[in-house]
Amino acid sequence: MSKALIKQTSRSLNPQWKARQGETLSLSKSIIEGNAKLAQIEMGLTINETFSKPHLRSVFIGDHSSVGFSVVNVLVTRFIDSFAFTTKLNADQIDSLTVDTLENFAYESLEDVILFFKMCRSGKFGVAKKSIDSNLIFGEWYPKYLDKKAELREQKYNTQKNERNSIPTTMDDVKKSYAKIEKKNFVKRVENYIDKITAYMDRQMLEDTILDWSKNPGRKPYLDILKRKRKTIKQ
Known part of the structure; x- marks a missing residue:
């Protein structure tokens, strides 16, 4: 078209x-x-x-x-x-x-x-x-x-x-843009990391890992990414 x-x-x-x-x-x-x-x-x-x-x-x-x-x-x-x-x-x-x-x-x-x-x-x-x-x-x-x-x-x-x-771009705008890019890149790295650690997991190992992450303040923000593996790890 x-x-x-x-x-x-x-x-x-x-x-x-x-x-x-x-x-x-x-x-x-x-x-x-x-x-x-x-x-x-x-x-x-x-x-x-x-x-x-x-x-x-x-x-x-x-x-x-x-x-x-x-x-x-x-x-x-x-x-x-x-x-x-x-x-x-x-x-x-x-x-x-x-x-x-x-x-x-x-x-x-x-x-x-x-x-x-x-x-x-x-x-x-x-x-x-x-x-x-x-x-x-x-x-x-x-x-x-x-x-x-x-x-x-x-x-x-x-x-x-x-x-x-002519719309002015402030330093705050630049910082916000870089922050968004950096966050997106970090999330991508987390997804790659999860792919690697779950490659040979069974369902029970996945659930144990999910429970462990839920108790870890540093990993808890990315718990939803880990939970997505429930769709692919069935056994």
Whole structure:
């Protein structure tokens, strides 16, 4: 199983991730019904926020696939209508652009779609001189959006990495780490020692040794390790 598939499966079983998928579905239905205040959503939305949102492909599956098409269709229509061109796209062209959007944003979020259309509309990736079509949107503007998102993702990763590396390590932390390692190594040596002394023991000899260790303060802490031999020494 690939790392990507393992990560996707892990997320799908995560209650928090399922809750985020539910939030996307809820937002989608509000947009379709015309109850979402998209202008306010756009104003407060940033690319950094999209990193924690579920992908369209993970949300709009099965019974929810029609919801995906409908919400993107609404967003596409709104986006196209925001331009003052005399010639508008017809219904079939809007549907085609909706399909193109769903395919290109399959591994991006609904918030990505909203933010991308806002940035295109405001000329962040270039100016539409004549008309708007799929070639312009996904051939020229979309790659620029992905580049910007990749750059911010790298910055976020480096920031988190630097924060982890900047956590101070005190001498007490070092001592505790060494103490844990030393204890683990000592327990391993005790286990090896017990393996040697019990190699030729019968059950009665083992029980006598267990009784002897129970009376010895120095050996008593490791009595449980010795008792485990009851599982292998039956006679």
